[in-house]
Amino acid sequence: MARDKTSLKLPKENTEAADFLPLLGTDYVELYVGNAKQAAHYYMSAWGFQPLAYAGLETGLKDKVSYVVQQDKIRLVLTSPLKSGGDINKHIDAHGDGVKVIALWVDDARDSYVETMKRGAESYMEPRALKDDNGEVVLSGIHTYGETVHVFVERKKYSGVFMPGFKEWNPFYKPSDVGLKYIDHMVGNVGWNEMDKWCQFYAKVMGFAQLVSFDDKDISTEYTALMSKVMSNGNGRIKFPINEPADGRKKSQIEEYIEFYNGAGVQHMALATDNIIETVTALKNRGVEFLSVPASYYENVLDRVGSIDEDLLPLSDLGILIDRDDEGYLLQIFTKPILDRPTMFIEIIQRKGAKSFGKGNFKALFEAIEREQASRGTL
Numbered sequence: 180m181a182r183d184k185t186s187l188k189l190p191k192e193n194t195e196a197a198d199f200l201p202l203l204g205t206d207y208v209e210l211y212v213g214n215a216k217q218a219a220h221y222y223m224s225a226w227g228f229q230p231l232a233y234a235g236l237e238t239g240l241k242d243k244v245s246y247v248v249q250q251d252k253i254r255l256v257l258t259s260p261l262k263s264g265g266d267i268n269k270h271i272d273a274h275g276d277g278v279k280v281i282a283l284w285v286d287d288a289r290d291s292y293v294e295t296m297k298r299g300a301e302s303y304m305e306p307r308a309l310k311d312d313n314g315e316v317v318l319s320g321i322h323t324y325g326e327t328v329h330v331f332v333e334r335k336k337y338s339g340v341f342m343p344g345f346k347e348w349n350p351f352y353k354p355s356d357v358g359l360k361y362i363d364h365m366v367g368n369v370g371w372n373e374m375d376k377w378c379q380f381y382a383k384v385m386g387f388a389q390l391v392s393f394d395d396k397d398i399s400t401e402y403t404a405l406m407s408k409v410m411s412n413g414n415g416r417i418k419f420p421i422n423e424p425a426d427g428r429k430k431s432q433i434e435e436y437i438e439f440y441n442g443a444g445v446q447h448m449a450l451a452t453d454n455i456i457e458t459v460t461a462l463k464n465r466g467v468e469f470l471s472v473p474a475s476y477y478e479n480v481l482d483r484v485g486s487i488d489e490d491l492l493p494l495s496d497l498g499i500l501i502d503r504d505d506e507g508y509l510l511q512i513f514t515k516p517i518l519d520r521p522t523m524f525i526e527i528i529q530r531k532g533a534k535s536f537g538k539g540n541f542k543a544l545f546e547a548i549e550r551e552q553a554s555r556g557t558l
């Protein structure tokens with residue numbers, strides 16, 4: 180397989196991407212989960228999301244329930260089936276809890292559907308207008324890797340809390356936020372030799388261009404390896420790294436994911452903060468568990484990344500990783516899997532000029548993941 184040269188020089192605006200959609204941002208991420216009520220409580224109590232909207236039996240739904248929670252620009256929809264045997268049940272049976280929908284905010288959902296279908300997309304949902312007293316939301320959708328889908332959301336004529344069919348959800352319990360701002364990127368794991376296929380899908384069907392790639396020399400440890408390419412839309416608001424496994428001496432984290440998720444799917448969401456020390460301190464206090472790196476990581480990290488604004492001590496106490504590219508540096512940390520299956524996790528990222536994804540941390544990070552895999556007997 181051809182391996183592209185790694186480049187950390189990222190264009191300010193990705194001029195190669197033909198932004199015919201264009202995408203205004205991530206509208207929401209919907210997870211299919213076994214128990215939406217308890218999942219919503221977890222994202223509120225542990226992650227500081229705020230209650231926003233609800234749909235279920237009380238709003239006229241017969242077979243499913245959804246809770247919508249929000250923190251700044253990040254909106255999660257947590258959906259569970261109320262009856263047996265439906266599509267949501269099958270999704271949970273196959274994958275466990277996981278991301279079903281990465282919804283993208285557009286100006287024109289009908290046009291987004293027509294344009295992506297014309298370029299070879301597989302239809303998930305034909306355009307449909309949902310209406311209530313607050314106006315109209317237009318949705319359409321296409322398939323991407325695995326059973327994951329993209330829903331295009333047009334909401335310029337809507338003033339309600341989320342979308343028609345949902346009512347405001349305003350419980351007494353509203354824990355304080357933890358300073359999470361927006362989704363920086365969302366990473367997909369795909370199977371052996373499928374990375375290029377899905378990068379081409381984002382290029383051809385959605386007009387994305389490739390930002391950067393890593394080969395297995397960048398991302399390998401003694402035991403495991405993977406390859407990764409980052410696809411971005413034209414205005415850079417949507418970034419989708421795509422990973423595939425590469426040969427290593429033992430089972431890679433991507434293979435472990437594919438095995439437990441039963442195929443391709445979302446591996447992690449990276450959530451941005453303006454103050455990673457405060458955010459991660461709050462998350463740890465609320466019980467969120469992060470991967471730890473050995474103390475030796477901090478002994479020479481400043482030789483690698485140069486001087487930074489933060490004191491090193493709180494970063495090393497919390498296990499926050501540091502990397503630098505031509506444009507600045509970034510701080511990042513990764514949770515352990517947040518679900519029962521060792522599938523999805525969350526990254527917290529603070530960018531201080533850097534536009535890259537933490538390549539310099541991959542080795543330390545993957546060795547930490549391997550320690551966890553070894554404890555699960557899946558290395």
Ligand SMILES: [Fe+2]
Pocket residue numbers: 364366447449526536
């Ligand atoms: Fe990431």
